[in-house]
Amino acid sequence: xxxxxxxxxxxxxxxxxxxxxxxxxxxxxxxxxxxxxxxxxxxxxxxxxxxxxxxxxxxxxxxxxxxxxxxxxxxxxxxxxxxxxxxxxxxxxxxxxxxxxxxxxxxxxxxxxxxxxxxxxxxxxxxxxxxxxxxxxxxxxxxxxxxxxxxxxxxxxxxxxxxxxxxxxxxxxxxxxxxxxxxxxxxxxxxxxxxxxxxxxxxxxxxxxxxxxxxxxxxxxxxxxxxxxxxxxxxxxxxxxxxxxxxxxxxxxxxxxxxxxxxxxxxxxxxxxxxxxxxxxxxxxxxxxxxxxxxxxxxxxxxxxxxxxxxxxxxxxxxxxxxxxxxxxxxxxxxxxxxxxxxxxxxxxxxxxxxxxxxxxxxxxxxxxxxxxxxxxxxxxxxxxxxxxxxxxxxxxxxxxxxxxxxxxxxxxxxxxxxxxxxxxxxxxxxxxxxxxxxxxxxxxxxxxxxxxxxxxxxxxxxxxxxxxxxxxxxxxxxxx
Numbered sequence: 001x002x003x004x005x006x007x008x009x010x011x012x013x014x015x016x017x018x019x020x021x022x023x024x025x026x027x028x029x030x031x032x033x034x035x036x037x038x039x040x041x042x043x044x045x046x047x048x049x050x051x052x053x054x055x056x057x058x059x060x061x062x063x064x065x066x067x068x069x070x071x072x073x074x075x076x077x078x079x080x081x082x083x084x085x086x087x088x089x090x091x092x093x094x095x096x097x098x099x100x101x102x103x104x105x106x107x108x109x110x111x112x113x114x115x116x117x118x119x120x121x122x123x124x125x126x127x128x129x130x131x132x133x134x135x136x137x138x139x140x141x142x143x144x145x146x147x148x149x150x151x152x153x154x155x156x157x158x159x160x161x162x163x164x165x166x167x168x169x170x171x172x173x174x175x176x177x178x179x180x181x182x183x184x185x186x187x188x189x190x191x192x193x194x195x196x197x198x199x200x201x202x203x204x205x206x207x208x209x210x211x212x213x214x215x216x217x218x219x220x221x222x223x224x225x226x227x228x229x230x231x232x233x234x235x236x237x238x239x240x241x242x243x244x245x246x247x248x249x250x251x252x253x254x255x256x257x258x259x260x261x262x263x264x265x266x267x268x269x270x271x272x273x274x275x276x277x278x279x280x281x282x283x284x285x286x287x288x289x290x291x292x293x294x295x296x297x298x299x300x301x302x303x304x305x306x307x308x309x310x311x312x313x314x315x316x317x318x319x320x321x322x323x324x325x326x327x328x329x330x331x332x333x334x335x336x337x338x339x340x341x342x343x344x345x346x347x348x349x350x351x352x353x354x355x356x357x358x359x360x361x362x363x364x365x366x367x368x369x370x371x372x373x374x375x376x377x378x379x380x381x382x383x384x385x386x387x388x389x390x391x392x393x394x395x396x397x398x399x400x401x402x403x404x405x406x407x408x409x410x411x412x413x414x415x416x417x418x419x420x421x422x423x424x425x426x427x428x429x430x431x432x433x434x435x436x437x438x439x440x441x442x443x444x445x446x447x448x449x450x451x452x453x454x455x456x457x458x459x460x461x462x463x464x465x466x467x468x469x470x471x472x473x474x475x476x477x478x479x480x481x
């Protein structure tokens with residue numbers, strides 16, 4: 001035993017597969033000169049194996065070698081990257097056997113000093129160890145018999161969570177951000193899709209949506225099978241994610257910036273930090289559905305008596321929206337306008353849905369009879385709570401320049417326009433609803449609209465106020481263009 005280990009606590013073990021003594025060493029005591037070491041740690045991130053062509057051919061390789069990269073941690077301040085090299089069959093079997101959250105014993109690795117000018121370092125997660133571990137045919141990885149002491153490390157972030165980039169900043173200045181650390185609450189987990197790569201390989205991808213105090217959504221794509229598998233257990237509002245080194249790219253399809261988890265990314269679920277705790281508390285009642293977001297945004301818009309709204313034609317509204325959509329970052333501002341237009345669609349007595357039903361407890365939309373949110377007490381405690389109902393009516397407007405469709409008349413604005421609350425409206429017979437409809441349908445009205453840009457390509461157009469127009473006022477103020 002070298003002098004370096006004279007003061008280090010180590011366990012001498014005799015593995016069955018060879019006759020050498022292994023020294024159990026903590027990551028903080030690693031040294032590139034030690035041999036026959038055993039390291040115990042929990043896997044905090046892993047990537048799919050890669051196959052590389054080699055010039056050497058053998059009975060087991062066929063001219064190919066494979067490498068599997070993963071990251072382990074044995075204490076809060078100490079974590080290290082590992083590269084496991086071998087023939088493809090061996091490496092893929094090891095990858096299939098171990099996942100993030102497994103506590104493993106790494107036997108007889110080679111300890112190497114990381115080089116700052118190594119271009120390959122940029123493709124691996126940021127770690128605290130000045131070394132890296134390389135496994136070969138002379139090494140092994142097995143499950144550890146006592147994983148419990150290590151499990152808490154899964155909730156320890158690998159970077160300070162206080163340094164996260166707010167989602168609002170991603171959307172406003174994403175062009176100047178290449179990689180970002182994001183702290184977000186899960187808003188939704190989409191279905192897994194299969195995509196053929198440029199090399200013809202079939203890959204799986206899943207998009208998730210996050211939100212925080214500053215913005216309602218950020219889409220993040222997951223490409224690593226380990227992350228996709230982990231995402232199966234992520235729950236809206238309940239799961240907080242700290243994602244390091246997300247690649248930030250502009251999506252032409254979604255016309256917004258989005259994140260991409262790469263081989264550098266470490267995802268910490270429900271991190272143990274005050275920032276994550278504050279976000280979790282905010283997420284419990286934050287508006288994450290479209291209807292709730294509209295209501296929140298609309299309530300922040302000044303009333304007509306305290307603001308000066310520009311009078312526009314429908315063509316001018318379309319032009320303004322198109323101009324805003326051409327702006328990638330900053331400057332995409334919501335705005336309010338006054339229209340003098342005819343109501344060309346308003347279905348109060350037909351087949352169009354005009355009410356939204358939400359769980360009275362968790363406020364998630366109810367599609368069937370009961371709340372389907374598995375985290376809601378209404379579901380798992382079998383509570384009985386009266387559902388909430390609100391107006392959510394689609395309206396279309398037309399003038400001499402064009403038509404504006406899918407405008408939303410919701411909440412208090414709808415009650416003011418119709419003169420009824422939801423409860424009274426639901427009890428009305430259809431003939432009375434039809435009569436109420438004709439109060440506005442095909443009539444020229446003065447309409448105050450809010451055009452609200454969230455994150456998607458198309459803005460939300462919300463009706464703030466609507467009333468029959470005065471013909472004299474229309475004649476004097478209606479825009480020609």
